[in-house]
Amino acid sequence: MMFDTKLIESLAKQFNEGGLFMWPILFVLACACAIAIERVIYYYVICRVNGGKLIADIAKALNADKIDEAEKIAAKKRIPVYALIKTALERYKAGMGQEDIQDGVEEAAIKELPRLSSRLNYLSLFANVATLLGLLGTIQGLQISFTSVASIEAAKKATMLAQGISVAMNTTAFGLIVAIPCMIVFTILSNKQKALTKDLDEVMVKLVNYMKKKRS
Numbered sequence: 542m543m544f545d546t547k548l549i550e551s552l553a554k555q556f557n558e559g560g561l562f563m564w565p566i567l568f569v570l571a572c573a574c575a576i577a578i579e580r581v582i583y584y585y586v587i588c589r590v591n592g593g594k595l596i597a598d599i600a601k602a603l604n605a606d607k608i609d610e611a612e613k614i615a616a617k618k619r620i621p622v623y624a625l626i627k628t629a630l631e632r633y634k635a636g637m638g639q640e641d642i643q644d645g646v647e648e649a650a651i652k653e654l655p656r657l658s659s660r661l662n663y664l665s666l667f668a669n670v671a672t673l674l675g676l677l678g679t680i681q682g683l684q685i686s687f688t689s690v691a692s693i694e695a696a697k698k699a700t701m702l703a704q705g706i707s708v709a710m711n712t713t714a715f716g717l718i719v720a721i722p723c724m725i726v727f728t729i730l731s732n733k734q735k736a737l738t739k740d741l742d743e744v745m746v747k748l749v750n751y752m753k754k755k756r757s
Contacts, residue, residue, distance in 0.1 A: 555711050556711070559711030559712045560682065572663070572667060573663075577730070588657075592744040596751070599748065612631075615627040621650075629748055668719075674712070678712020678713060679709045682706060682708030686702050688701060
């Protein structure tokens with residue numbers, strides 16, 4: 542407990558010594574954490590789907606000519622892959638051909654796919670902003686240090702020089718501490734988003750091909 546208290550006090554001291562730009566960087570960190578948590582939950586929990594089992598369940602219902610049951614399966618979740626399946630089933634139920642079904646799926650994809658990449662690009666933006674804010678803090682610290690050179694009193698000069706160095710180092714470090722995890726998380730989530738898009742494409746190709754064979 543003593544170690545934790547000292548650590549917190551040390552971090553608080555460094556934060557206070559970092560100057561004005563520490564607060565904007567902290568705000569960027571809070572926004573990045575909120576978006577990262579939301580995207581992680583959306584990708585790894587809400588959009589978690591076993592595509593093979595989903596298609597098998599849909600095919601089983603269609604083989605038994607139970608289109609309503611297939612539609613109930615597609616209505617279980619409000620995520621892109623289920624929305625596209627629902628569109629395909631609606632057109633299939635209406636007696637439309639493969640081309641019309643494919644056109645409907647593509648139209649629905651224009652609306653649904655952006656949900657997978659929504660807000661993800663902000664993490665890259667926040668990484669750049671945090672780095673630039675750290676650079677501004679460095680410039681501020683250098684200005685304080687240069688001002689101290691022109692100071693008359695030696696004691697005041699040493700104090701201002703130390704303050705300037707502290708501002709420059711702390712803001713630069715904090716900016717990088719925020720920026721580096723943002724870029725790592727952005728890369729991980731971007732790869733997950735691409736994987737989800739690929740899985741969605743595979744599911745829809747299998748479903749449309751199945752519908753084509755069943756109609757032929």
